[in-house]
Amino acid sequence: MNTTDSLSSLMIILSTALVLFMQAGFLCVESGLTRSKNSINVAIKNITDFGIATIFYWLIGFGIMFGVTFQGWIGLDSFAPTWEGESADFMSGFFIFELVFCGTAATIVSGAVAERLKFQGYLMITFLVSVVIYPFVGHWIWKGLLPNSGEGWLEAIGFLDFAGSTVVHSVGGWVSLAALIVIGPRLGRYDENGNPVQINPSNLPMAMLGGIILWFGWIGFNGGSALNFDGRVTSIIMNTLLAAGAGLVIALFVGWKFEGYPEPIAPLNGSLAGLVAITAGCDAVTAREAIFIGAVGGALVKPAEALLNRFHIDDAVGAIPVHLVAGIWGTLAVGIFGKGEFLVQLLGVVIVGIFAFGLTYIILFSINKFFHLRVSIEEEKDGLNISEHKARTDLIDLLIVMEKQKKTGDLTDDVPVEPFTEVGQIAIQYNKVLAKVRETLAANEAARQQIEEAFENIALEQNRAERLLLNILPDSVAQELKGEENKVIAKSFQEVTILFADIVGFTRISESMTPHQVVEMLNMIISVFDRLTDKYGLEKIKTIGDAYMVVGGVPNPLPNHADAIAGFALDIQNQIKKFTWKTGEPLQMRMGINSGPVVAGVIGEKKFIYDIWGDAVNVASRLESHGIPGKIQISERTAKLLDGRFELEERGEIEVKGKGNLFTYFLHNRRSNQFSFS
Incomplete structure (x- = not known):
């Protein structure tokens, strides 16, 4: 060769x-x-x-x-070849x-x-x-x-x-x-x-x-x-x-x-x-x-x-x-x-x-x-790992034992511990809980009664704390926040719809009102808006003065988030007309709506709130600030999501600070009243 x-x-x-x-x-x-x-x-x-x-x-x-x-x-x-x-x-x-x-x-x-x-x-x-x-x-x-x-x-x-x-x-x-x-x-x-x-x-x-x-x-x-x-x-x-x-x-x-x-x-x-x-x-x-x-x-x-x-x-x-x-x-x-x-x-x-x-x-x-x-x-x-090959992992083994304990009520044995793994650490902590439970169950009837009474009192306090927490944070976020101390909660969402709304001239006109009157009027207006968020399955993010921010699609996915926000905007536009200044002048709002990806979560250690961040939020804010009183201005991306189910009017390109020229629309009405926002 x-x-x-x-x-x-x-x-x-x-x-x-x-x-x-x-x-x-x-x-x-x-x-x-x-x-x-x-x-x-x-x-x-x-x-x-x-x-x-x-x-x-x-x-x-x-x-x-x-x-x-x-x-x-x-x-x-x-066939079946060999060569010589x-x-x-x-x-x-x-x-x-x-x-x-x-x-x-x-x-x-x-x-x-x-x-x-x-x-x-x-x-x-x-x-x-x-x-x-x-x-x-x-x-x-x-x-x-x-x-x-x-x-x-x-x-x-x-x-x-x-x-x-x-x-x-x-x-x-x-x-x-x-x-x-x-x-x-x-x-x-x-x-x-x-x-x-x-x-x-x-x-x-x-x-x-x-x-x-x-x-x-x-x-x-x-x-x-x-x-x-x-x-x-x-x-x-x-x-x-x-x-x-x-x-x-x-x-x-x-x-x-x-x-x-x-x-x-x-x-x-x-x-x-x-x-x-x-x-x-x-x-x-x-x-x-x-x-x-x-x-x-x-x-x-x-x-x-x-x-x-x-x-x-x-x-x-x-x-x-x-x-x-x-x-x-x-x-x-x-x-x-x-x-x-x-x-x-x-x-x-x-x-x-x-x-x-x-x-x-x-x-x-x-x-x-x-x-x-x-x-x-x-x-x-x-999963085919288990169903096809019986290939279980330490996590699966742990869950099987815990499921058995849940069904039988038999807490005699500890769950298996796989050392030097995250699942093993969970099992160790779970076994500590089991040990404490077994110790408690071994106590005399008087001690058991005291524990029951203590748990009743704790439950009352927990319920009070739960109601207060759920008034501040979404339910899923509140549960996650309670699950681990000092945990940063943040998730990405690929597509949501954000609305910014602001009462036109509120700061100027409220100068002629007492602080109590300002707060009372804002409370009436915002309360109406809050009830509408429940109707459409939306999440209120925050109010800053007379500005109102709401989003569809966080923390829980909402497939028709754009439709829900659009319906909400039209409803609050109608509701705001029912309010008037003491001069008899009706209230008007500017609104801006945009869709896109955001990050949402809770930051800080004191007086924390659930908030969202991302360029999509900034654009929605700009659309509101560059809007027209009494009009609902929406982005081109949101207009595509609405897909002919709402009446839209092209506003055309507008110059937006920090964003350049954006093509926008005005939202006027829905084409059909038969929508489900659940």
Whole structure:
């Protein structure tokens, strides 16, 4: 073996290791983007699918993919292969390189169907991908990778897919799509109106780490596909990383434009989409073309997610936008920028889609008729860690024991303590409470009676304190504040609606009134406003003099917060007209309304209040101060949320101090009186 052959063999081995390491990347991405109660299940699937792929791809899949061809459709030999002689080194290296690609195709499905598919069902899908779908598609497109062994039928007509945008990624995406349609969305993913509900990931830093690992592995994925250590390898790797960077940047800004803030998952999936897109043509395009291909791949992620949500297809990690949509685009891009014919590339995409999606859907639909592929509702609520693998954690063990004590009333034994963990500290404190309870229960009847009387007195004082506290803070915040001493309470809310209202000329006119009269009038007005907040489910934040601030959507989510604030504004506008100054002049208010993200919480140690902060609050305040007496001025963002349910008048652009020019509207009336604000 000469030096060049040795370097090529070494490159294949190193590339195989890099692609295999991508399994760790997929594990991190998928477990990080799903909930912690399912993370063990995701991890087990990622390690198990590669083991299954290894055995069955060796037994059957490799022979179908690279055996002697039958008219370019299927291989007929090389099942359970062993090689001897001069070709042994190359063929063994070639086999393991193709094997890790097979494992990648199977792993793509894991993240898409996470949190609801039975483990047995996932093993069936892995077997189907490893033995049938990936080998058949690979035979049609990559059979000619082995010298002097014939070509697959798509390859023979000129279809090109250098490293697997279609063979690996689109195949995994098509299989994922078929599986998702059969098993349906996760519980709670869509509300009663069909609107998507965000299911928060458990560990975004872990997911980002997985993304970095996948970038690293893709160097072997694309670079190793050259199969020879020649001058192409470095340019292939350069194109790969350029496309990833372009996909990241474009996806970040597209998501920013859609949501109004930089989404944390957008750069992750955008970069992966760029990598998938360039995989088909990384050997055949220039650096500038690679950047364009990756950028389009990243730009397609957000629209693809929106399309899936429209049809209630719940992809837990974005596998279909990243692997299927970007894979299709990357394959077609070869016909635009590379060496292939566009119509041939399009034909290959369609044929592979029909085969991979159609066969998977028919098989899974049929199996699901007799063996339910999805876990039960209760199992899904408990999480697949427990329901599928009985993989309990120290927290779960603690909760099980506490639940048993609650049901039986038997407090004889302490709960288990896992040392050096937060849960262990909770258990220690809980056991101290149990010890005190057992000591109390052992006291004589007279002592028990004294304790009961003491608790009655404490309860009375607690009720009094509770009523006072709930008049200052929202119930949920008050409960949280009581739970831990010296705790800073603060939460972020992605979308709320804020109203600022101010009585016009109050300071000037109140100068002619006594302090008692000023307070009495303010009390009457504010009391009317306060009662209306209960009607609409809103949270009063504060009053400063005659200024009034209220918000919809904190601390409890309010899906129609903009409608509720708009209705509240119209009602207080009508109510304020019932009040007049002693001169007979009616009272008027300026109001400003804006929607956006805020942070809400309690700060300080004395005379604390529940307050909100953020630029959305500042804009609402500016809209009030730059408003017109008797008018309700709203921002463009709030106007979009009201979506034709209220009568609006364009005011146009106004110059707002510290904000520049803002386009605003006046709110006049609701179009229909049939609204529910509960």
